[in-house]
Amino acid sequence: MQTAITLQQIPVVKTKKTAKTISSKQTKNSCQPGRIEKSFTWMLIKLRIFYFACIILKQPAKVWATFKTMVNLRNNVWGGDLKKMYKIDGKYYFNQYTPGWPSKAYDYLIKSELRRHASPLTVTEKLSFVFLAITRKCPMRCEHCFEWDNLNQKESFTKEDLFKVVDLYQKEGVLQFHFSGGEPMVRFKDLLPLIKYTSKKSECWVLTSGFNFTIENAKLLKEAGCKGVVVSIDHHIPELHNMFRGNTGSFDMAVNAIAAARQAGMVTSISVCATKQFIDGDHLMPYMHFAKRLGVQFVQVLEPRKVGHYEGKDVLLDERHITDLEYTFKRINHSPAYSNYPTMLYHGYHQRRVGCFSGSRSVYVDSAGDVHACPFCHTKSYNIIELVRSNEKKLPAKENKCPLFEKIA
Ligand code: SF4
Structure with missing residues (x-):
């Protein structure tokens, strides 16, 4: 027979060397910023994306079209405009596959996504x-x-x-x-x-x-x-x-x-x-x-x-x-x-x-x-x-395509 765990039960932690229990304090997700901080952070990030778009793409029509493509893609990935975020060690995390913000890595990702979406057919693909x-x-x-x-x-x-x-x-x-x-x-x-x-x-x-x-x-x-x-x-x-x-x-x-x-x-x-x-x-x-x-x-x-x-x-x-x-x-x-x-x-x-x-x-x-x-x-x-x-200094230009689904540009 299965032993059903109830919501009130805290999972058992037996190993002595590791943390002994998950205390009630630990079980609250205390990393979520408040509403004002979240709205402010999103605004700053959108402004930063827009700023990079202006610098990289220059033409207003291209800036606007690429910005919209990226927002639409994000909504499709998350099933809507995801507002959740977590602040850990001074950085905001929205996804486990996106570097925390602010960071050079996050900025680099934004720039490479802007280039990719602005010219999906010509830009060289970059792994991130x-x-x-x-x-x-x-x-x-x-x-x-x-x-x-x-x-x-x-x-x-x-x-x-x-x-x-x-x-x-x-x-x-x-x-x-x-x-x-x-x-x-x-x-x-x-x-x-x-x-x-x-x-x-x-x-x-x-x-x-x-x-x-x-x-x-x-x-x-x-x-x-x-x-x-x-x-x-x-x-x-x-x-x-x-x-x-x-x-x-x-x-x-x-x-x-x-x-x-x-x-x-x-x-x-x-x-x-x-x-x-x-x-x-x-x-x-x-x-x-x-x-x-x-x-x-x-x-x-x-x-x-x-x-x-x-x-x-x-x-x-x-x-x-x-x-x-x-x-x-x-x-x-x-x-x-x-x-x-x-x-x-x-x-x-x-x-x-x-x-x-x-x-x-x-x-x-x-x-x-x-x-x-x-x-x-x-x-x-x-x-x-x-x-x-063999001391190769460059990755081969070989495609690793998903056999099940289309590739996102
Ligand atoms: S899925 Fe991961 S953890 Fe499980 S047997 Fe394979 S390598 Fe080990």
Whole structure:
């Protein structure tokens, strides 16, 4: 029998080394600025975008058309004019895939988006974001694992390779790195200097199951320059999460990791693979209540895809599941009743309306060094390890196109 968690229950945190409990103070999302600060911040950002548009595009008609295109795209991505934002360490965060503002990285992103939208056919595409799987090792056995065929074999990347990969992508203007695996915290000794190095030019995040994410390690990561963490939590019911992850201690580890990251002052997000069973069991809203109690800023809802451990399985969502996800996505992000809830990211919403950002803005480097459009689209176009070992100074002009959805200009 399942043990249902109630809203009043605070998830159990057992590990002594990590934060002991999620106190009621911690469960409130205290990073949301007040209404006046939010309105003022949005106004400043829009003015800044407009200012850059005037400088870069010069002609008033082009400035206005590009500005409108970008606003429309944003509304399509979020299902409306998203007002939620979070202030952490003096920076405002609107999305886990956008650098905090104010920062050079944010300004750089705006400028490159303006150029892209003003001349989508002629401008050279610039990557702004990379998922980099730094290890093949992982203590989990997840139902949906997209790295399944690479797991727990001999490492492909040496420490030197990883630094060279970062160099190569930074030369191409990459603004954000999300370090994943396997489980990146298994390779903590290499991860820490890697983040210290990378964060001089780009924003760094860690994608983890929660393994080895103690308060001590969270503080070290933060000191090294890590801005945020995405913890995979695939169910608000501990037993169901543990079953999904194939590890009986995984729920406690995940919840502890969020508590530790919050204590260290990092931006926090949880990620869930919304399976048919999860949606049919009406777990979506209870999961969002749980996320609010954890005090995270973002919740990323992923659709299952037939890759890795899900290869050949009947996992794709039906129309009714997608309708449910879209309804919750709009409700959480725009209804005043949910203004204190974390921002919900659901890529399927914009993918079905305006296309996918993967490939043109971001790539996924798997733990064998193969470069794909994203973790769920295994469309290998080149191997980054071969490139860095041959001292290549430029990325190949190869397209990493999403095979499922149109590419967003
Ligand atoms: S999905 Fe991530 S945490 Fe799960 S087994 Fe695969 S690499 Fe490990």
